Amino acid sequence: xxxxxxxxIQVPGGDNFxxxxxxxxxxxxxxxxxxxxxxxYKLIIVLGITILVEMSQNLTTRNFSYQDLLYNFLxxxxxxxxxxxxxISKNKKK
Numbered sequence: 001x002x003x004x005x006x007x008x009i010q011v012p013g014g015d016n017f018x019x020x021x022x023x024x025x026x027x028x029x030x031x032x033x034x035x036x037x038x039x040x041y042k043l044i045i046v047l048g049i050t051i052l053v054e055m056s057q058n059l060t061t062r063n064f065s066y067q068d069l070l071y072n073f074l075x076x077x078x079x080x081x082x083x084x085x086x087x088i089s090k091n092k093k094k
Contacts, residue, residue, distance in 0.1 A: 016071045023050055023075030024082075031083050046076055
């Protein structure tokens with residue numbers, strides 16, 4: 001997020017849950033859009049966007065935070081597990 005924190009409604013679970021949730025969504029969307037790409041390329045795209053957004057917060061009223069970055073990575077990890085779980089379960093049904 002590059003907008004001030006006060007601009008958003010407080011979410012249950014706080015800011016950390018927001019990082020996990022948004023990066024999970026970003027990861028699932030990227031993995032879906034680039035479905036035919038190799039895993040490593042999809043991961044590089046997601047990590048690149050996440051790190052770029054987190055670092056560009058220094059240009060706004062927000063600040064870079066390693067804790068936020070860790071929660072972003074947790075969201076990416078959760079999304080990868082969920083994404084591939086559904087892919088595997090979908091392929092088993094065929």
